[in-house]
Amino acid sequence: MAQSHPRGRFRFLRVATAGIISLYIGLTAYEHQESLIRALISPAVRLLPAKTSSNLALLACKYRLFPASKYKDNVNLNSSFFGRHISNPIGLAAGFDRNGEAVHGLKDLGFGFIEIGSVTPLAQKASPRPRVFRLSDDRAIINRNSIDSDGHQAVVQRLRRLRETDGFDAVVGVNLEHNLSSRTPISDYMSGVKTFGPVADYLVVNYSNAKGKRHSTSSKKQLIELLEAVNTARSQLRPNRYGKVPILLKLSPDMTLDEMKDVASVISMSTCQVDGLIVANATMVHKNVSGSRWLREKGALSGEPLRQRSTAMIAQMYQLINNSVPIIGVGGVSSGHDAFEKIEAGASYVQIYTAFVYEGPELVERIKSELSMCIAEMGYENIREVVGSNYQQYLPVRATGSK
Numbered sequence: 001m002a003q004s005h006p007r008g009r010f011r012f013l014r015v016a017t018a019g020i021i022s023l024y025i026g027l028t029a030y031e032h033q034e035s036l037i038r039a040l041i042s043p044a045v046r047l048l049p050a051k052t053s054s055n056l057a058l059l060a061c062k063y064r065l066f067p068a069s070k071y072k073d074n075v076n077l078n079s080s081f082f083g084r085h086i087s088n089p090i091g092l093a094a095g096f097d098r099n100g101e102a103v104h105g106l107k108d109l110g111f112g113f114i115e116i117g118s119v120t121p122l123a124q125k126a127s128p129r130p131r132v133f134r135l136s137d138d139r140a141i142i143n144r145n146s147i148d149s150d151g152h153q154a155v156v157q158r159l160r161r162l163r164e165t166d167g168f169d170a171v172v173g174v175n176l177e178h179n180l181s182s183r184t185p186i187s188d189y190m191s192g193v194k195t196f197g198p199v200a201d202y203l204v205v206n207y208s209n210a211k212g213k214r215h216s217t218s219s220k221k222q223l224i225e226l227l228e229a230v231n232t233a234r235s236q237l238r239p240n241r242y243g244k245v246p247i248l249l250k251l252s253p254d255m256t257l258d259e260m261k262d263v264a265s266v267i268s269m270s271t272c273q274v275d276g277l278i279v280a281n282a283t284m285v286h287k288n289v290s291g292s293r294w295l296r297e298k299g300a301l302s303g304e305p306l307r308q309r310s311t312a313m314i315a316q317m318y319q320l321i322n323n324s325v326p327i328i329g330v331g332g333v334s335s336g337h338d339a340f341e342k343i344e345a346g347a348s349y350v351q352i353y354t355a356f357v358y359e360g361p362e363l364v365e366r367i368k369s370e371l372s373m374c375i376a377e378m379g380y381e382n383i384r385e386v387v388g389s390n391y392q393q394y395l396p397v398r399a400t401g402s403k
């Protein structure tokens with residue numbers, strides 16, 4: 001019989017002991033997943049560089065590592081969203097889950113609705129690093145990330161698979177963008193409507209980012225062409241189980257008053273209708289940030305420095321469109337009070353992004369419980385009564401002219 005060498009036996013013992021310890025840690029971690037996630041992933045999400053932490057959080061959502069929220073939404077948060085019931089009006093803004101990889105895990109966190117994208121027709125790579133900067137003192141992010149997208153086909157297949165999952169009932173919107181290299185951006189949006197119309201709960205025409213449109217002052221004609229085209233594309237779709245898919249238009253916070261008036265007049269045309277507005281994307285104007293270094297860094301600024309500007313724009317658009325379609329308010333929301341302000345200014349729903357990257361998943365429950373308290377303290381029964389109830393207070397003070 002072959003005799004085992006003492007060094008071999010020792011090695012075997014070491015491997016076996018390490019295996020048993022790992023198994024023990026693994027099982028304990030699995031059983032106490034909640035506390036492990038809270039102890040490790042949540043702080044890491046707060047401390048790591050912006051892009052890394054949002055990638056980590058996305059990964060954790062993709063594999064559903066965050067424990068599902070047990071928070072029961074108060075009835076005063078219940079609302080309807082283009083014909084669907086939602087238990088709360090807090091959604092995730094576009095850009096976090098661009099490719100629709102983590103929708104189930106994000107739903108677990110308690111969002112009322114989730115927007116994926118922006119998605120481009122063809123797969124598109126991200127811009128070179130560094131592209132996302134965390135401005136911790138200002139609770140803000142600067143990003144100059146061109147849209148990295150897996151492309152329509154990969155994303156729509158993911159969404160179809162989700163729809164086939166038993167019990168999956170999340171409200172999921174798809175934010176559409178054209179390819180950077182596209183010579184026909186309008187057909188890119190049309191292709192997005194045709195591809196995602198049958199599987200999305202709503203679609204977003206990301207007008208805020210579209211090439212050359214952020215600062216364009218002669219954009220009215222372009223906007224008419226774009227909205228006529230997407231309406232034509234939608235009219236060719238068969239209605240889904242909730243009717244025709246709603247189309248929303250996402251705006252830049254850098255629009256002048258005249259541009260906002262153009263939007264209001266265009267969307268009132270019968271051929272250019274949209275079902276809602278998203279106000280607003282990140283801003284190219286680097287105001288309200290503390291470090292002068294950031295004033296020079298190119299890219300779109302989001303988070304706290306954007307908050308008031310976006311709330312003022314919500315109030316302005318609410319007034320201009322005369323409450324004809326609902327507004328999703330987004331920009332710098334990090335508390336229930338911030339969300340309440342957006343709703344008082346005219347938003348029916350609120351989205352978050354930057355604060356979520358800073359604070360991690362617990363933010364969703366906190367915002368909801370604070371918002372619910374605000375509603376009750378102010379003597380309202382339901383969030384719907386708050387919409388636009390105080391919009392005049394948030395209108396921007398303008399000296400002269402229309403800028």
Ligand SMILES: Cc1cc2nc3c(=O)[nH]c(=O)nc-3n(C[C@H](O)[C@H](O)[C@H](O)COP(=O)(O)O)c2cc1C
Pocket residue numbers: 093094095096098117118132141143145147175206250280281282302303304306330331332333351352353354355
């Ligand atoms: C890193 C990053 C990526 C984003 N990507 C997109 C995008 O692909 N499409 C889009 O419409 N908005 C995108 N946004 C804008 C957000 O959806 C949101 O409108 C903006 O950040 C303001 O909200 P916040 O202050 O809560 O972040 C992005 C924002 C950030 C910070």
